[in-house]
Amino acid sequence: MIRARNEGAMKFLLYAAAILSVVNGAGCATIGTAPATAPVAFEAPSDLPDAARLDVALIEFDPDLPPEGSTIPEGVYPEIREAEAKLLPVQLKHTLEKTGQWGTVSVLPVEPIGSDVTVTATILQSDGHELELLVQVKDASGRSWLKQKYRSEAALGSYGSGRRSLDPHQAMYNTIANAMVEARSKLDAKQLEAISTISELQFAARLAPEAFDGYLATDEDGRVEIVRLPALDDPMLERIAEVRLRDEMFVDTMGIHYQNYAAKLESNYWHWREASSVEIFAKQALRREQIARGAASALTLAAIGLSGAFLATPEAIVAAVAGAAILQQQVQIIHSLEQQRQMHEEGLHELAESFQAEVQPVVVDLDSTTVRLTGTATAQYEEWQRLLRDVYQAENAVIADVYMMPRQPTEESWVGDNTLPMVPSRKNVERR
Numbered sequence: 001m002i003r004a005r006n007e008g009a010m011k012f013l014l015y016a017a018a019i020l021s022v023v024n025g026a027g028c029a030t031i032g033t034a035p036a037t038a039p040v041a042f043e044a045p046s047d048l049p050d051a052a053r054l055d056v057a058l059i060e061f062d063p064d065l066p067p068e069g070s071t072i073p074e075g076v077y078p079e080i081r082e083a084e085a086k087l088l089p090v091q092l093k094h095t096l097e098k099t100g101q102w103g104t105v106s107v108l109p110v111e112p113i114g115s116d117v118t119v120t121a122t123i124l125q126s127d128g129h130e131l132e133l134l135v136q137v138k139d140a141s142g143r144s145w146l147k148q149k150y151r152s153e154a155a156l157g158s159y160g161s162g163r164r165s166l167d168p169h170q171a172m173y174n175t176i177a178n179a180m181v182e183a184r185s186k187l188d189a190k191q192l193e194a195i196s197t198i199s200e201l202q203f204a205a206r207l208a209p210e211a212f213d214g215y216l217a218t219d220e221d222g223r224v225e226i227v228r229l230p231a232l233d234d235p236m237l238e239r240i241a242e243v244r245l246r247d248e249m250f251v252d253t254m255g256i257h258y259q260n261y262a263a264k265l266e267s268n269y270w271h272w273r274e275a276s277s278v279e280i281f282a283k284q285a286l287r288r289e290q291i292a293r294g295a296a297s298a299l300t301l302a303a304i305g306l307s308g309a310f311l312a313t314p315e316a317i318v319a320a321v322a323g324a325a326i327l328q329q330q331v332q333i334i335h336s337l338e339q340q341r342q343m344h345e346e347g348l349h350e351l352a353e354s355f356q357a358e359v360q361p362v363v364v365d366l367d368s369t370t371v372r373l374t375g376t377a378t379a380q381y382e383e384w385q386r387l388l389r390d391v392y393q394a395e396n397a398v399i400a401d402v403y404m405m406p407r408q409p410t411e412e413s414w415v416g417d418n419t420l421p422m423v424p425s426r427k428n429v430e431r432r
Contacts, residue, residue, distance in 0.1 A: 035325075036245060041174040042181045044100035048375050051192040052184060052197075054105040054116035054139070055199075056096060058089040061133070062122040068373045075127050080272065084126055088133075090262040092119070095173040101181055106251050107258045109378040114203030116140055116195055117180075128276030129154050131169045135176055137183065140199035142222040145183035152178055159274030168273075198224055206385075207392040211236055243392050250384050257377055 043051075044355075070077060089107045096105045103116070113120055125132040131152045137145040156169035167173070184192075188262035198216065202224075205212040217227050230237055310332050362380055364387065371387060371395040373380045 009334060010103070013066060039174050039178075041095060041099050041100065041177045043098075048101070048312055049189065050194065051189055051194075053101070053103040053358055054184070054192065054195060056119060057112055057115035058093055058105065058107045058113050058118045058119045060107070060109050061085040061088050062120070064122050075125075077127075081126065084123055086258060087262050087269060088121070088123070089119075090258050091167060092173050092176065095170070096180070099177055099181070101177075101184075104248070104251075106255055108251065108254060109376075109381050113206045114140070114199045116199045118353050119180075124149070125151075128159075131172065133172070133176075137180055139195045139226045140202060141195055142218070147180055148179065154273075154277050156277075159270065159277060168277075174209045186387060192225060197226060197229070200240075200244075201226070203239070203244060206244060207240060207389055208236065239392070247384075247388060250362065250364075250381075254377060254381065314384070398426035 016026065027408040061084065063085045065076070065078050069302045070296075074212070077149055086107075086206050091106055098104055107313070111120070117137065120136050122134040123132075124134055133150050134147075135150060136147045139145065150172050152172035158168035187195075201212060203214050212230075215228055215230065216224055282369065362384070364371040364384075373383050373387075375383070
């Protein structure tokens, strides 16, 4: 009788071992070792009409942090999110620019008035391994192009040496770029022309609301339509075109701020994501190991109930001790990975804080005076908008130049290499 129970117990354990081996094998299959690859972003055809090359404004992403004083969810690092709010739009900007599908692509701290296409996004998840964004795109007419969640997972090994040329989440950025092209393809030439005209009239109305009142109308759904157009030879339009050229120069300086910031944080941010991603993979492996061993223990206890003779054999004791040692080793590895991630996090935090502290002053030369804009990127941009209105309303005031102030200015270096060159309008003004 006892022998029969022992044979039944052994068969039960062998069956359980087979199940556990399948479970472990399936779990490991979900961890890829190949680097992340990105689908090709749609490049602009050679015959893409000028009307389709709309300007795009990328606004600093929303870090989606809880209110101050609230509990921070596990896996959310506020300082990193704040940095990513500025870093991620720069990555998307590079993606859009490389396609050649658009006019000028800019990164701005706040949403401007008079942009052809505006892109906003909320960071829902970002831990190095997983990145999820809620992206919204609309045009100057208030038409929504897309509102979609995009999610990307970095494969194990994506941050390995020699792979810095390809962001592990580049596939997601390409997908967003392609979605924007597809949304634009649904608009005809007349609608595309209307978007550019509306954005120009919105910019004009911001400078001279009284003069340009009544050219546009907004319905209850927020859609903007053209009611009438100013005369082509209207001198006010020529004046506004001149002011807008200077606005574009200022936007260029903002782009330099963001680009410098991204370059400064690139190395630390990469290593933080790498450490965080490896830590996540290690924790997932540990959880699978714990589940598997927990299941094995449960099955073993069930078998023990079938056979008292199987109780506390030397082989069982050795296996239990070995399993405990493996789990302890894995816990120590994860602890070491956490320390590495925290080290990179601290370095990244220090660099991220410097963005607000080190935004270089912008110097604006007027006809008879010089205006120096200081403070955060948002403060400078808002002050610039006020200055534009003042300049337009002043009869003879003209902005002669816009340039970034050197970190240690001297009389010789205030202009020179720090002067932004005059740029042609990003719009084909004559076409309008």
